[in-house]
Amino acid sequence: MHPAAVAIPIGCWTASLVFDLASRFVTDGAFLARGSRWLIALGVLGALAAATLGFLDYIATPPRTRAFRTATTHMSLNLAVTTSYAVNYALRHDARVGWGLIALSIISLAVLGVSGYLGGKLAYRYGVRVADEATQLEGYEDAPAITKEEI
16 A cells, blocks of 8 residues: 555645745745645645555565665655655745745655655565565565665
8 A cells, every 4th residue: 555655745745846836936926835835734644644554564574685675765765755844844934935945845856756766666676565475585585785786
């Protein structure tokens, strides 16, 4: 269920950036700024729901494996992004969104993209919680030391 649930925060946060940018280029963008704030709040709530489902997948992943190491990084990035959006939400007071908050949204979405790549690797390469155990075997093997290529 986790891969399906992440569509809510991703969609909300992407749309909030579009609303923020649009609010800067119309005469009275206050309604777009308010809409963006609502989208950020819905995204944070959706992220918390997705994180709950993701954590259930995480604790079922064997430790000291490639999949577990990837999942730990994926989870850490998502927690940072969700915290960033919660801060972004709290800092919005004006009818006009400042460029600093727009930059924070862009950076947060970029980090979310990296995390999404790792989530895709978990699901499509390692088959974590979406495939049978034989398919998941590559991700569940003991993890070797990190190489330059993996960084």
